[in-house]
Amino acid sequence: MIPVHDMHNFFDLLPAAVQQEFAAVSTFRRVEQGSMIVRAGERRDTLHQLVQGRVKYCSCDYHGRETVSAYMKDGDWIGLSEIFTSMPAMSDVVALSPLRLRTIGKRDFEALMDRHPVIARQLLRVFSLRFSAIYCLGQDRSALTLKERLLKTLYTLSFDGNRASNAEVVIRMSQEELGKVMAASRQSLNRLLRELEREGLISLGYGTIRLPGRDHITRRYGYLVGAESPQSHKH
Numbered sequence: 001m002i003p004v005h006d007m008h009n010f011f012d013l014l015p016a017a018v019q020q021e022f023a024a025v026s027t028f029r030r031v032e033q034g035s036m037i038v039r040a041g042e043r044r045d046t047l048h049q050l051v052q053g054r055v056k057y058c059s060c061d062y063h064g065r066e067t068v069s070a071y072m073k074d075g076d077w078i079g080l081s082e083i084f085t086s087m088p089a090m091s092d093v094v095a096l097s098p099l100r101l102r103t104i105g106k107r108d109f110e111a112l113m114d115r116h117p118v119i120a121r122q123l124l125r126v127f128s129l130r131f132s133a134i135y136c137l138g139q140d141r142s143a144l145t146l147k148e149r150l151l152k153t154l155y156t157l158s159f160d161g162n163r164a165s166n167a168e169v170v171i172r173m174s175q176e177e178l179g180k181v182m183a184a185s186r187q188s189l190n191r192l193l194r195e196l197e198r199e200g201l202i203s204l205g206y207g208t209i210r211l212p213g214r215d216h217i218t219r220r221y222g223y224l225v226g227a228e229s230p231q232s233h234k235h
Contacts, residue, residue, distance in 0.1 A: 008076035008130075010122035011049065018116050025108040031099040037078060038093035043086070045106045047079035053099035057091040068180035071096075071173065080123070083109060132156060146184055147192045148224055151217060153182060154202065155225045158214050166213035174207045 011019065028051065031037065037048060037055060050072055057070040069091055072078065078093055083106055113119045141149065158169045173181075179189045193209070196202045201217055203210045211217070218225060 008070075008072050008078075008080070008126065010077065010080075010119070010126045012075060013122055014116075014118060018112070018118065021112060021116075022104065025112070026102045026104050029101055029103070031095050031101050033095050033098050035095045035099075036092055037095060037099075037101070038089045038091075040089055040092050042089045044079045044082040044089060046103050047077060047083050047106070047109060049077050049102040049104075050074055051100040051102050053101075054096040055093050055099070056096055057093055059091050067183075068177070070181070071177050073172065080126070129156075129159065141183075144224075146182075146188060147195070148221075149182060150184075150189070150192050151196070151201075151221050152224055153178075154196075154209065154211065155214060155217050158211050158217075166215050168213060169211045171209045171211070172207060173209065175204075178209075 011022070014022075031053070038044070040059060052074055054071065054073045055078065056068050057072070058066050058068045060066050079089070081087075082089055113123075144152070154171065157171050157173075175189055175193065176186055179186045182189070193202065193204060197204055199220070201211070201220070203212075
C-alpha cells in the first residue's frame with residue numbers, strides 16, 4: 001500500500017548525504033494544534049517541512065465561510081512556491097494537530113540547490129504534479145459531472161513517483177476533506193464514492209480511500225484521464 005504524499009514532498013527521494021546537509025541548516029520546533037503557521041498576505045523568507053502532523057490551507061469570505069484549498073501532512077513542505085516567486089502567501093496555514101516543524105531560511109535553501117542539482121529535479125517533479133492537479137480541478141469544474149471530476153481527482157492523486165499502474169494506493173484524506181477541495185457537499189460525495197466502491201474502483205476506510213491500481217480506472221474511464229480504453233464512453 002502506497003501513501004500518497006508526493007504532491008508537496010520533494011525531500012524523501014533526495015540522497016541521504018543531501019538530507020544530512022538540510023539537517024545541518026534546519027531548526028526544529030513544536031507547534032500547538034490550532035496555531036497559524038502562515039498568514040495570508042505575509043511575505044516569506046523561510047519554508048517549513050511538516051516532520052509530524054497535519055495542516056490545512058484555508059481562507060474565509062466576508063460571511064465567515066471557510067474554503068479549504070489543500071491539506072498537508074507528514075513530509076510535506078509549506079512555502080515552496082513563495083520562496084521562488086517572492087509573492088505573498090495566498091492562504092492561511094493552520095495546524096490541525098500538534099506539529100513538529102522544520103524551518104529553513106531562504107538563503108540556506110538556495111545555497112543547497114546551487115550545490116545539489118538533484119534538489120531542483122525533485123522540485124520540478126513536485127511542481128509539475130501540483131500544476132496537473134490544479135489544472136484538472138479548474139478545467140473540469142464546469143465541463144464535467146461531479147462523478148467525472150471525482151474520478152479524475154482520484155486518478156491524479158494516485159500518482160506516486162514511478163509506481164506500477166496496478167499497485168495499490170492509499171489516499172489518506174477524509175470525505176469531508178475531499179469535499180472541501182472539490183467544492184462538493186459531503187452527502188453528494190459520499191453517494192458517488194459508494195457508487196465507485198460498488199464498481200470495484202475504490203474501497204473506503206476511516207479517513208482513507210484505497211485504489212487497487214490506476215489501471216482499474218483507465219480500463220473503464222480511460223476517456224476521462226487521456227488513456228485508451230476499449231470500454232471508453234460506455235459509462
